[in-house]
Amino acid sequence: MERTPAHTRTHTYTTRTLALLGAALLASACSTTEANGAGPGENTEPGSGSAGAGALDPGQPEDLATGFDVPWGIDFLPDGSALVAQRDSAVVARLAPDGQTSEAGTIEGVAHGGEGGLLGLAVDPDFPEEPYVYVYYTTESDNRVSRVEYDDEADSLGEPEVILDGIPAANTHNGGRIEFGPDGYLYAATGDAQDPDSSQDTDSLAGKILRMTTTGDPAPDNPFDNYAYSYGHRNVQGLAWDEAENLYATEFGQDLLDEVNLIEPGNNYGWPEVEGPGGGDEYTDPLVTWEPAEASPSGAAIAGDSLYVASLRGARLWEVPLNGDGTVGEPEAHFVDELGRLRTVVTAPDGDALWLSTSNRDPWGSPADDDDRVMSVPLE
Template identity: 65%
Template sequence: MLVSACSGAPEQADPTTEPGRPTTPSAPTGDTAETAAPAVADVATGLEVPWGVAFLPSGEALVSERDSTRVVRVAPGGAVEEVGTIEAAEPGGEGGLLGIAVSPDFARDSLLYAYLTADSGNRIVRMSYAPATGLGEPEVIVDGIPASSIHNGGRIAFGPDGMLYAATGDAGSGARSQDTDSLAGKILRMTPEGEPAAGNPFDNLVYSYGHRNVQGLAWSQDGTMFATEFGQNTYDEVNLIEPGNNYGWPEVEGMGRRQEYVDPLLTWRPAEASPSGAAITAEALWVASLRGERLWRIPLTGRADAVLGTPEALFVGDYGRLRAVAAVPGQDTLWVSTSNRDGRGSPAQGDDRLLSVAPTG
C-alpha cells in the first residue's frame, strides 16, 4: 500500500488519478451491489454552496452556505428563508461557513453551533436561534484550529453521548495530524460549552488523530462512529472511529497494515469519491462524493468481523458534486446538497440544490 507525504493537495485530488473500485477488507472487489434506486426530488433550489444541514424539532432544517456565510431555514415543502449571516466567517478556498449542528436540547436552550473559518483560523461558535428573531450573537467556544485555503475539515455533529464532535483537516501540513497537541488533522470531542469531554484520551479536545481531511461523521444505532476522509492521490477512506486511535496520515494513505495505525474499513480511488458528508439511515451508511459526483450506499451488516457490506454507487453524474447528507429525523429519508457553485463544479440551472432521497424508493 502506498506510503505518501502531504503535498498540500486540495480536497479534489489530482485529476490524473486512475479510477478504481471501492474495496473493503471484508468484501471482494468487483461489481458493486445493486438494489432498488431511491426516489429523488428537489426540496430547494438556488442555494449557494450549501455545506451543512441540521434539522430543527419542527421538521425544518437550517442550512449553512459556505461562501455567502448565510444560514437559511428550509421547510419540508421547500420554502427558503434567510435567518442571518455569520459575519466572522471569511470565505476563501475551502474555508468559510462550514458545518452546523442543532443542540440536542434545542427545545430548552435554542442553541445552534457552527464551524467556520475566521481571520485567525478555524473556530467553533454557538448562538441562539429563534424563528422570530433569527440568529443571536455568536459565542466562540473553541478557537485556534489551524486553517488554510485547503483541508479545513468542518463537519460538526452531536454524538449519542450528547457530546459535540468536530472534524478538522491538517490545513496543508501533514505533521500536525500526528501531533496530539495540535487541533489539526483530528476528530475533536467536547462538551456543549467547548470543554474537553470526560474520557478523552489525551486530556484535551483530541479524540482521534492521524487524519488528513475529515468531512463526514455518522453513528449507527449501536453507537459505532464512522468518518469519511479525503486521501491525497490514491485512496479515500471510511474509518471506524475509536478514542485514541491513530489513523496514519501522513505516514499511511489507505490500508497500511502497520500495527501502530488503524486501517480504514473501506477505500476508494479519489476519482470515484472525494467523500464529504455522511449519514446513516435505512440500515446503510450514505456518503456524498464531490469529485466522484455520486451518492454511495454502503450496507451496515451488523457483523463485528465485517461491519460494512459492498458499496453501491447511485446517481453517478446526475446531480454533479454532492456535499452534505443528513438523515431526516423519524423518517427513512435523506436530504443531500449539491456543491456545484464551489468553483470546482459545473452549475446547472437551479443549482445549488437540496435533494430529498427516499432510500426505499
C-alpha cells in the same frame, strides 16, 4: 483538499504510501472493502456498484429548494425543517419540508476562501430548551466553533459565542463537519490545514476528530486529556453513528485512496505516514477505500442498515451496507454523474428520506442555472 483536476494535483507520497501504490493500481477499476474495516476527475463510471440499487427508491431525487450558495452544514429543527449553512455567503437559511425557505441570519466573522467559509452546523439535541445552533467556520486567522442562540419563532440568529478557536486553517484541508454524538458531546472534524505532520501531534487541533462539551471544554474522558478523540487524519468531512453507537468518518486521501473509518477513541489513522490500509499495528486500517476519481467523500449519514456518503469529485452517492458488527458489505453507487458534486447527506427526522445537497458552485463544479440545491431522496 477536495480535489483539483488530475493534472494539477501534487504527488508527495510517503514511503508507506508508495509501497501501497502498486497494489492499489491493480484494483483501479473497483472500490475495496476490508474485513476489518476495509479521492477526483470528472465523469467516471461507478466502481463496485450501480446507480439505483440497494435501499434507495429507484426514482430520482426531488428538489426541495434551489439557488443556495454552496450548502454545507444541514441539521433539523423539531418541526422537521432544517437550518442550512451556506459556505461562501455565511448565510444560514431555514428550509421547510415543503420547500419554503427563509433567511435566519449571517454568521459574522466568516472569511470564505478556497475550501474555507461557513462549514458545519449542528442544532443542540435539547433544542428548544437549549436554544442553540453550533457552527464551524473559517476566519482570517483560524477555524473555530461557535454557538449561536436561535429564536425559532422569529427565525433569527443571535451573535456567535466562540467556544473553541485556534483550529489551524488554510486554503484547503479545513475539515468542518460538526455533529452531536449519542453521548451528548459535540464532535468536530478538522483537517491538517496543509501541515501533514500536525495530524500525528496529539496536542495539535489539526488532523483530528475533536470531542467537546457544549461550552467548549474537552470532554472529560477524552483519551489524551485534551480535545483530541482520534488522530492521524488528513481531511475528515463526514461523521455518523449507527444504532450501536459506532462512529464512522469519511476522509479525503491525497492521490491514492479515500477512506471510511470506524473511529475508536485514541486510535491513530495513519496520515501522513500511510494512506489507506497496510500501515501495520500502529495504525488503524480503514473499513472502505475508494480511488479519488470515484469518491472524494464529504458528508455521511446512516439510514436503516446503510451508511450513505456524499461524493464530490465522484459525483455520486455511495451506499455502504453495515453488518452490525463493525464490518461492512460491498458499497453501491447511486446517481452517478446525474446531480454533480454532492456535499452533504442527512437523514430526515421521520427516517423516510435522505436530504442531499450539491456543491456545484465550487471552483471545480459545473453549476446549472439553479444550483446549488437541496433534494429529498425517498427511502423504501
